[in-house]
Amino acid sequence: MKTQAITxxxxxxxxxxxxxxxxxxxxxxxxxxxxxxxxxxxxxxIAPIAYDIDKSxxxxxxxIQPVHKIASIEKSELFNxxxxxxxxASNSNDNYYWEYVADLAPMTVNNSNLSVSxxxxxxxxxxxxxxxxxxxxxxxxxxxxxxxxxxxKVISKAIFPNxxxxxxxxxxxxxxxxxxxxxxMSNEESGAHLFxxxxxxxxxxxxxxxxxxxxxxxxxxxxxxxxxxxxxxxLYVTAGNDFGGMVQLDINSLSIVGTERYQNAKYVVANGTxxxxxxxxxxxxxxxxxxxxxxxxxxxxxxxxxxxxxQNIEDEDNGHATMEFSPLNxxxxxxxxxxxxxxxxxxxxxxxxxxxxxxxxxxxxxxxxTTDDNFIYMAxxxxxxAIAPHPTSKNEDIIPAFQWDLEDPTDAANYVIAKGDWIFVxxxxxxxxxxxxxxxxxx
Numbered sequence: 001m002k003t004q005a006i007t008x009x010x011x012x013x014x015x016x017x018x019x020x021x022x023x024x025x026x027x028x029x030x031x032x033x034x035x036x037x038x039x040x041x042x043x044x045x046i047a048p049i050a051y052d053i054d055k056s057x058x059x060x061x062x063x064i065q066p067v068h069k070i071a072s073i074e075k076s077e078l079f080n081x082x083x084x085x086x087x088x089a090s091n092s093n094d095n096y097y098w099e100y101v102a103d104l105a106p107m108t109v110n111n112s113n114l115s116v117s118x119x120x121x122x123x124x125x126x127x128x129x130x131x132x133x134x135x136x137x138x139x140x141x142x143x144x145x146x147x148x149x150x151x152x153k154v155i156s157k158a159i160f161p162n163x164x165x166x167x168x169x170x171x172x173x174x175x176x177x178x179x180x181x182x183x184x185m186s187n188e189e190s191g192a193h194l195f196x197x198x199x200x201x202x203x204x205x206x207x208x209x210x211x212x213x214x215x216x217x218x219x220x221x222x223x224x225x226x227x228x229x230x231x232x233x234x235l236y237v238t239a240g241n242d243f244g245g246m247v248q249l250d251i252n253s254l255s256i257v258g259t260e261r262y263q264n265a266k267y268v269v270a271n272g273t274x275x276x277x278x279x280x281x282x283x284x285x286x287x288x289x290x291x292x293x294x295x296x297x298x299x300x301x302x303x304x305x306x307x308x309x310x311q312n313i314e315d316e317d318n319g320h321a322t323m324e325f326s327p328l329n330x331x332x333x334x335x336x337x338x339x340x341x342x343x344x345x346x347x348x349x350x351x352x353x354x355x356x357x358x359x360x361x362x363x364x365x366x367x368x369x370t371t372d373d374n375f376i377y378m379a380x381x382x383x384x385x386a387i388a389p390h391p392t393s394k395n396e397d398i399i400p401a402f403q404w405d406l407e408d409p410t411d412a413a414n415y416v417i418a419k420g421d422w423i424f425v426x427x428x429x430x431x432x433x434x435x436x437x438x439x440x441x442x443x
Contacts, residue, residue: 006211006254049187049195051158053204060142060154063105068150071100071435073387073404078359082399093389093401096374098423099436100407102152104128106430107140109159114140116426118167118227121419125202126152127181128424128432131164137188139165141181143202144434146422152434156204158197163187169228170199173251178207184237186224190214192239193225194249211254213239213247229270229278231294236278238265246280246290248298258298262290264317266308269333270294271325277347279325279333283308284317289335291347303350310338310365312382320367320379320414327373328390334376336366342378342398344391354391356398370418372437375401377423379413385425406433 054060107114107130114130117139121127126144131137142157167184176198183195191214198207214222222240229236234257235249244265248258260280264287268280276294281287287308291301310319319338326332326344332353333345341356356366356378364383369376371390376398378386386400406413412428423435 006209047189049160049163049185049193049210051160051163053206054157054159055155055203057153057155060157063107064144064152064154065103065105066151067100067102069100071098071404072407073098073385073402076386076400076403078357079388079399079401082357082397093374095440097438097440098404099438101149101434101436104144104152104154104432104434107142109138109140112136112138113430114138115430116415116432117165119415119417119424119426119432120168120170121417121422121424122170123179123202125170126422126424127168127170129165129168129183131166131186137162137164137186139163139185141165141168141183141204143199143204145202149436155202156199158204160185162189163193163195164224166224166226167228169230171230178205182228182230182235184225184228184239191224192222194228194235194237194247194254196254209254211249211256213237213256216247216256216259226265227267229268231270231276231278232273234294236268236270236280238268238280240265246278246298260290260292260298260300262288262302266321267323269323269325271330271333271347277330279323279347281308281321281323281335283319283321283338285309287337289333289345289347289350301350303345305335305343305345305350305352306337307340308335308337309340312363313365319365322368322370322415324370326390327371334369334371336369336378338365338367341366342369342376344398353394354396354398356386356388357400360386360398360400364412367413368415368417370416370423372418372420375418375437377416377418379416379425381414381428382412385413385416 117131118129124146130140139160145153145155164186165183169182178198181197185193194211196209198205222243225239227238237247245261262282264282264284266281266283271277278292280290287305289303289305309316323335335343344354364381366378368379376388385404387402388398388400415426417424421436425433
């Protein structure tokens with residue numbers, strides 16, 4: 001018998017507060033390896049997760065330093081050499097450049113430096129999550145208002161004194177008109193959690209719900225949740241390392257609908273709002289792509305995708321990895337594979353369609369991937385940011401057309417996300433670089 005604990009909070013402090021629970025619901029469920037069966041309801045008090053909110057916009061925005069110059073993103077010598085003699089292909093990307101809008105300075109809490117773990121872009125807002133490297137658990141989230149494209153500003157921040165925030169996603173559920181923030185976290189007392197916060201035009205509030213995921217998987221206690229995917233009806237959360245897998249929750253009630261078990265669960269994504277496939281990633285020496293169609297019952301197809309390991313780091317099996325569906329074909333999935341670069345996979349059968357050119361990386365790792373309709377953006381660690389056109393045929397190498405050293409050769413690219421014209425890059429020094437993709441006519 002496993003326990004699902006959901007904590008609700010709707011108290012009304014305006015500025016800073018410490019969360020106190022008003023109602024706590026625990027759901028005891030018999031869990032098979034994939035799906036929830038008979039349910040019994042009972043009440044059990046659990047400790048709420050505390051956080052402090054700060055909405056002092058002027059103080060918070062002092063961490064943003066405007067730059068407003070053309071980023072020194074250079075044409076790739078590799079791309080030009082591979083396309084030598086093909087002027088049409090070589091010049092097809094010349095209409096684009098990237099404006100370096102601003103730097104967001106690293107976040108420091110109680111003299112501790114936090115690292116960016118994830119970023120979500122939605123409705124002219126950027127939502128950023130933070131965690132602390134090492135044993136101590138300390139996290140934060142913040143909202144960046146992008147309405148004024150020339151002057152982004154930080155409008156809200158929350159500190160979680162005893163929790164790492166490993167991922168952040170945003171969206172809406174049926175029972176509320178407020179935009180939700182969903183957090184995948186690790187709490188020092190109770191392990192893996194999903195945490196939901198209501199927002200008001202991007203401002204964080206004290207209206208929240210939390211779900212303890214730490215013992216929902218039969219294999220053992222999961223200490224950390226690390227990624228979230230959202231569909232119209234469900235949330236999908238990956239959790240754990242040895243005792244890990246994926247948990248499916250109803251987006252409205254936050255009740256657990258199903259679970260899957262696999263080691264080294266690292267990331268999860270969805271490919272739209274209709275005829276949806278959920279893809280979850282298991283990393284390490286024996287990496288797997290695990291796919292599900294969105295139903296109430298989880299039915300997984302698993303495909304071996306080789307190795308996802310990293311070079312020049314202490315734990316080669318535990319580096320960054322993300323995925324993103326191709327904007328050109330919802331059945332194709334880009335996966336960052338550390339020292340093995342980038343792969344594009346067919347989710348129907350797990351076959352490798354394209355991979356990055358073998359010479360793309362020197363000392364770095366492909367830690368993250370994101371896309372827009374024109375380009376693939378790869379966060380390649382000490383090798384900076386690589387920007388490549390989408391491949392047009394099977395077995396064609398993914399070759400960067402542009403390369404960016406972050407304007408600082410001593411820094412490294414840990415994470416990247418693109419949406420619309422915006423590109424956010426999280427770096428190893430703890431800050432975020434904010435860019436906009438532009439065309440030569442400045443549109």
